[in-house]
Every structure is written in structure tokens, then in C-alpha cells.
Amino acid sequence: MKILLVEDETRLAEAIAASLTKKGIAVDHTALLGDAIELAQQQTYDAIVLDRRLPDGDGITFIPWLRSSSVVTPVIVLTARNEPKERVAGLDLGADDYLGKPFLMEELFARLRAVMRRPSALAEPSIVLGRMTVDPIRMDVMVGELQLDLPRRELMVLVTLAKRKGKTVLRSVLETEIYNYEETIQSNALDAHVSRLRKRLADADAGVSIHNIRGVGYLLKEH
């Protein structure tokens, strides 16, 4: 689960990034429209949070550009004032939701969840596998009746694998899903997370196992 945050107010951006990160959602952040366009070309996000006022233009111009590249990623637009006029303009241009500043983090989460749950979004609700249930939107995991608390990174690994259950997920995909572009990884951190995650899943008797496809990636299966 990864979102793109386009916001030039540093304090706000950091607050949003910190909150989302804590919930196990990776955040790529930029203050510039130009960079946002580049990032969106390079990878796919589960959602985009977009400020209107940006140093190099009105954020809203980003949306037609996205849509014309047939990117269907949901977009939530942030704006200083919540004027109905602006709201209509945003939605007309293809934004999926609209949020006036200031707002509560909880409200942003709620709208992100709502927007990613939409049929056009990629994420499906609640994946069941073995004794385990993964909710990729709420980012939580149940084993039987008990909630399984996982460290952030391990949770991200598990959710990413669960979303493609039974299919091989490329190493590189896992890495880009779990780390943002400024956290470059220079070791086998991913392997370490997988290893620790395996142990936890075994201890919890989750009824699933993580297989490795040598030289390619990992895959999650019932066992």
C-alpha cells in the first residue's frame, strides 16, 4: 500500500506522512507538480493526495494529465478553503474526493479508505487465506478471532503478498511497495522482514506460508 503525497507545506506534509507511515502505508512525498508527474509515470500508487496550491501550478491540472495517461488511481484533493465552487471544479476534473483544510487526520484516513474501496480501485476488501484474514484497506490482520499485531514493515510485506495471494510477487515490486524513493535499501532488509514474518506466522499458526521463487520473488500460500 503506497500513496503519493503532493503538498508543499512542509509541516503538514510531514504530519500526514508520519501518520500514514505509522499505519503501514508507504508515502512518496513531493512539493512539486513536476516531480509528481515523474513519480506517477514511474510507478503506480494506491491513491494520490494532492494539494491545489503548489509552487509550480494548480495541483488540479495534474488530474487531467493522469487520466489522459489512463491512470485510474483515486485522487483526493486538499484545498485551503472548502468552497463549493472549487469542489465542483475538482470533482468535474476527475478527483475522487475533496478535503478542506484544516482537517483531522482521521478524516483523511477515512476518505482514503473510502476512495480505495471503490470499484475502480485496485484493492479488494478482506483477503482470506488459511486461518488468516487480511484487510488491505484497514491494514490489519486477524488469525482466527485474534488480531495479529505486526511491526510496520512486516505488515506491509504481508499485505502486499496477500493482495496477490497464490501468485509470485517480484522482489522489486515488494521493495517499491514498502519503501519510498528516499529510503533506498542496500542490504537484505527485505529478506530479514520475510524471515521474521515467517516466524510470527508460524507462531500464530496462521495456516499460511511464504514461499520463495529463486531469483524472482516471494509468494503467499495456504499450506
Place this chain on the structure above:
Amino acid sequence: MKILLVEDETRLAEAIAASLTKKGIAVDHTALLGDAIELAQQQTYDAIVLDRRLPDGDGITFIPWLRSSSVVTPVIVLTARNEPKERVAGLDLGADDYLGKPFLMEELFARLRAVMRRPSALAEPSIVLGRMTVDPIRMDVMVGELQLDLPRRELMVLVTLAKRKGKTVLRSVLETEIYNYEETIQSNALDAHVSRLRKRLADADAGVSIHNIRGVGYLLKEH
């Protein structure tokens, strides 16, 4: 499945070659336009990845040369900057796609797949044979509902045979499809792969078998 990579930045070239090789795609690599022309004459590739900036000229001049030799192999052009002007120039000259550096490997794979899927491309999507389905673009194999994980070389053998299902594939063709020009083979490594592949196909009950035509090559059939 084999592509020609024309790129003079050693690090980048190595990264691309490594990633593609991992996916079971053979890579011939050269840094010079001159060599590229020679290689393209000698054998056919499924796709060509071409840098513009090369020590002995603008890579893009390669494309008209190719086309005038009525080679329809899809070409993806790499360039340092993603300027629309350059993009148009490239596409006008017959490039099939265009990718600005830096880029994610994932993106290159995606574009390669897309470009090879095109009607002009040689590769057809999904070959069904017995209980087995081979996707030559994604380089994966399903038997029934299960994905069959094969070692890299065996996978290459199988895909090559599947693409000419029912027809005899010359030994020499298999060898050039599976090994690049710097990996020369001096033994019966190919036979060994066929042997191990047969065992795996039997174990998985794939409903196919690999026959040998003495002194000529191999062929894949339903049984």
C-alpha cells in the same frame, strides 16, 4: 525469448541484463551501434532496447536501418531526458516505445511486455497444450490452476518449445535462444535441462511430452 540491449553505461546495462536474465529472458549486450547492427543481422530478437547516446552515434539511426532491412522487431528507446520533442522524433522514426531515464525496472518490463504483445510482434499470447498453459510474454507456466515454478534455463527451453508446439526445434535454435553470445556451451548442458524438465513435467502431470528427433532437435507434444 531474447532481446538485444544497446547501452554504453556499464552500470545500467548490467542492471538491466541482470534483471531480465532473472526473468528468463536472454540478453545480448553491446555498447556500440556497429556491433548492434552486426548482431541484428545474425539473429532475430524478440525486442531491442536502445540507448540514444552511444559512443559511435545516435542510437536512433539504428531504427531506419532496421526497418529498411524489413526487420519488424519492436524497439524501445532509452534517453536521458524525457523531452516530448525527442519522444516524437523517436516514435516517428519507428520506435515502438520510449522511456526516459531514470526509470524503474518494473516499468521497462511492463513496456517490453506491452510492445511484444503487439500484433506486429512475433510472440503470441498464451499457448495451451495438454493441461499446461504457457505465457511466453510473462514467462510463466500454469498446470491446471497451479503455477509451475521452473528453474530459469528449463523455463527458457520450455517456452521456446511451446512457441513452436508440435514442430521440431533445431538444437542450434534452442542453444542460441537460451544462451547469449558470451555464454558459450561446451557440453550437453541443453540435454541435461531437457532431461530435468521432462521429469518435472511428468511429476506435475502436465499432459505433454518432449520428443527427440535424432540428430535434429526436440519437439513438444500433447500425449
Place this chain on the structure above:
DNA sequence: CGACGACCATTGCGACAGGATTACGGCGTG
């Protein structure tokens, strides 16, 4: 028809790459 030679199938071996595991230290949090 039988024997020889060419070709193929199979399998064990050693080298090697890549993954798995774990200890360690830094860091943030409560």
C-alpha cells in the same frame, strides 16, 4: 542380421549465486 558408432538420457559432482537466519547496534517511544 549383428555389431559398431553416433547420438541421446540420466545422474552425480563441484562451483557458485542467492536466500535464510540471526546477532548487533542505532534509534525512537513510552
Place this chain on the structure above:
DNA sequence: CACGCCGTAATCCTGTCGCAATGGTCGTCG
């Protein structure tokens, strides 16, 4: 300050590969 998480790196372990030896199969030619 204690605890847990995370990235790193060292070490161990496993799968894959090329290779070669062995034994089998087929065609050919005397």
C-alpha cells in the same frame, strides 16, 4: 532506561548450473 523495531552484515544453507561419466537407443553398414 527498557523495550521493540529496523537496517546491516556475517554466516550458514539450499537450489541451480555447467560439466562429464555412464549407460541406453537408434541407424547404418558390412
